Amino acid sequence: xxxxxxxxxxxxxxxxxxxxxxxxxxxxxxxxxxxxxxxxxxxxxxxxxxxxxxxxxxxxxxxxxxxxxxxxxxxxxxxxxxxxxxxxxxxxxxxxxxxxxxxxxxxxxxxxxxxxxxxxxxxxxxxxxxxxxxxxxxxxxxxxxxxxxxxxxxxxxxxxxxxxxxxxxxxxxxxxxxxxxxxxxxxxxxxxxxxxxxxxxxxxxxxxxxxxxxxxxxxxxxxxxxxxxxxxxxxxxxxxxxxxxxxxxxxxxxxxxxxxxxxxxxxxxxxxxxxxxxxxxxxxxxxxxxxxxxxxxxxxxxxxxxxxxxxxxxxxxxxxxxxxxxxxxxxxxxxxxxxxxxxxxxxxxxxxxxxxxxxxxxxxxxxxxxxxxxxxxxxxxxxxxxxxxxxxxxxxxxxxxxxxxxxxxxxxxxxxxxxxxxxxxxxxxxxxxxxxxxxxxxxxxxxxxxxxxxxxxxxxxxxxxxxxxxxxxxxxxxxxxxxxxxxxxxxx
Numbered sequence: 001x002x003x004x005x006x007x008x009x010x011x012x013x014x015x016x017x018x019x020x021x022x023x024x025x026x027x028x029x030x031x032x033x034x035x036x037x038x039x040x041x042x043x044x045x046x047x048x049x050x051x052x053x054x055x056x057x058x059x060x061x062x063x064x065x066x067x068x069x070x071x072x073x074x075x076x077x078x079x080x081x082x083x084x085x086x087x088x089x090x091x092x093x094x095x096x097x098x099x100x101x102x103x104x105x106x107x108x109x110x111x112x113x114x115x116x117x118x119x120x121x122x123x124x125x126x127x128x129x130x131x132x133x134x135x136x137x138x139x140x141x142x143x144x145x146x147x148x149x150x151x152x153x154x155x156x157x158x159x160x161x162x163x164x165x166x167x168x169x170x171x172x173x174x175x176x177x178x179x180x181x182x183x184x185x186x187x188x189x190x191x192x193x194x195x196x197x198x199x200x201x202x203x204x205x206x207x208x209x210x211x212x213x214x215x216x217x218x219x220x221x222x223x224x225x226x227x228x229x230x231x232x233x234x235x236x237x238x239x240x241x242x243x244x245x246x247x248x249x250x251x252x253x254x255x256x257x258x259x260x261x262x263x264x265x266x267x268x269x270x271x272x273x274x275x276x277x278x279x280x281x282x283x284x285x286x287x288x289x290x291x292x293x294x295x296x297x298x299x300x301x302x303x304x305x306x307x308x309x310x311x312x313x314x315x316x317x318x319x320x321x322x323x324x325x326x327x328x329x330x331x332x333x334x335x336x337x338x339x340x341x342x343x344x345x346x347x348x349x350x351x352x353x354x355x356x357x358x359x360x361x362x363x364x365x366x367x368x369x370x371x372x373x374x375x376x377x378x379x380x381x382x383x384x385x386x387x388x389x390x391x392x393x394x395x396x397x398x399x400x401x402x403x404x405x406x407x408x409x410x411x412x413x414x415x416x417x418x419x420x421x422x423x424x425x426x427x428x429x430x431x432x433x434x435x436x437x438x439x440x441x442x443x444x445x446x447x448x449x450x451x452x453x454x455x456x457x458x459x460x461x462x463x464x465x466x467x468x469x470x471x472x473x474x475x476x477x478x479x480x481x482x483x484x485x486x487x488x489x490x491x492x
Contacts, residue, residue, distance in 0.1 A: 056099050061170045063096050064161040068174040071154070071452050072225065073182065073202055074215040082198040096157050111160035112167075112469075117458040120401050121152045127394050128354045135353025136360070144354040148450070155454045162459075162466050171459065172431065176229045176236070180252045182214050183226070183259035190262070205262075212262035221449050223268025224441035226259045228434035228456065230272060231279045235430035237294075238287050239423060250294070257298050267444035275437025282429045333380045333444065335370040336361070340384040342368065344391070351391035382442035402439065405457050406432070411464030419471045428463060435460055 056063035070076065076089035103109040129145040132138040161167040185195055185203035195203065202215045211219035233256055237249035260268050276295075283291060342364050343352050352360055361377045364370075379385035387395045409432040416425035435456055442453070459466070 057102065060099060060103065060161060060164060061166055063099050064158065064167060064170050065174040067092055067096060067158065068171055069178045072175060072178045078201045078215055082201045093154055093157055100160055110163065112163035114156065114159040114458060114462045117159060117461050118156060120461065124397060125149055125152060127390055127397060131350065131353035131390065134350065135356045137356055138353065140355035141353040151451050151454050154451055155458045158455050159458055159462060162462065163469065165470065168466050172232050176233050176252060179226055179229050180255050183255040186212050186262060187255060187258055211264045212259060216449060219263040220265045220267055220445055223260050223263040223265035224271055224438055224445060225452065226256050227268055227271040227275050227437040227441060230256050231275050231430040231433035234279065234291065235427060238290065253294065254298050267441050271437040271441035274440040275433045278433035278436045279430055282426065335365060336377050336380045337384055338368060338370060339364045340379045340388040343388040347391060349391045349393055351389045351394060354389050357385060357388050378446040380446055381444060382447050385446045401457065405460035408461045408463040412467035415464060415467045416471065421471060
């Protein structure tokens with residue numbers, strides 16, 4: 001009886017399909033009339049969007065992959081800056097929601113709903129929104145709350161695809177291949193080869209200090225995104241069962257490590273050490289030896305290829321505790337940390353309101369005799385930022401989400417091991433290692449690019465249930481001809 005319900009529902013939705021298609025066609029005509037006076041670029045963009053929409057209707061994982069690529073590559077802003085293209089971000093999430101709705105409407109394919117994630121993030125949004133009642137600039141807090149809601153929607157849309165058999169792997173592979181391609185474009189530029197016009201914006205080197213900033217124009221954030229992907233690429237390399245796969249994933253690992261080195265991010269190196277340490281503990285003896293050899297070879301090759309200047313900034317890691325030799329970057333961070341702590345001590349429970357750290361920075365810095373800069377400063381630490389702006393309540397709530405994320409990954413690992421799926425279990429280990437590195441890096445970075453971070457956290461929170469859905473189904477992956485899910489995956 002459990003399996004028959006969803007099947008009946010899917011069959012019943014087919015009877016009025018002609019009527020539904022008529023309504024969809026009518027809606028398309030209305031859209032065409034509205035945009036009839038649009039530019040040729042906008043009409044071409046709509047045509048491309050329509051083709052992509054048809055492809056994702058048959059292969060929904062393609063839509064998920066496109067969304068991950070767009071987020072990591074910062075695609076929409078970069079296309080606007082480089083080519084003057086229309087915003088793709090405004091179409092992506094509504095388009096995917098329409099895709100999920102269409103598949104449910106016609107074939108009864110219910111999307112995955114991460115109820116735990118939904119409630120957790122609803123609580124975090126409520127805490128953030130509550131800050132408008134006491135923040136100095138409540139408009140900034142309100143804007144931040146709205147932005148957080150947008151991030152939540154995107155993350156939940158990604159989760160909605162987890163009912164499809166390869167949804168989890170789609171996110172991982174799309175992420176790794178995207179950053180590998182970005183690092184590949186950076187490597188080409190280091191070789192002295194100019195990229196085609198417009199593409200360099202996706203693999204940008206800062207014109208002043210020469211650090212690799214990728215598509216997000218920030219070397220430190222780029223390094224942390226790369227760190228998350230290194231254990232996942234290394235996992236695929238160590239699990240490769242063909243020579244060509246070993247070569248491909250070995251090159252991916254090499255390019256990612258190259259990318260981290262040319263960002264010259266000290267926080268990125270620390271985060272990478274944590275990520276690789278977590279992954280290393282779970283490897284077999286043979287894999288540990290192979291991983292060490294690969295890392296030594298790549299590091300040696302990088303030092304020869306890049307030269308000593310690429311390691312000069314990284315070499316200052318050991319000097320950061322020496323107040324005499326501290327550089328301006330570290331001095332600015334320490335000043336931000338002291339201000340954040342001061343704001344916490346004066347506003348311990350609810351903080352000063354989301355986005356209000358910058359407003360308070362200058363006054364507190366002057367009062368404490370700290371480094372003064374002519375513009376507002378960020379907290380330069382996700383955790384101190386939450387502590388200063390959302391108080392102890394906000395920090396404990398955020399840490400509880402991270403705790404549930406860890407439990408989710410552990411549950412997924414144990415479930416996969418218990419069902420004899422060692423490779424799938426190790427995939428969750430690699431994912432957890434990447435997340436550990438990501439969260440370590442956020443000790444030194446504020447919440448400026450939250451979308452991908454929240455996607456990763458929520459995938460971890462839901463990992464146990466995702467593993468259960470995946471392993472309970474013995475039906476092959478979804479085929480385009482069927483356009484429906486297995487009963488086991490539907491019912492969850």
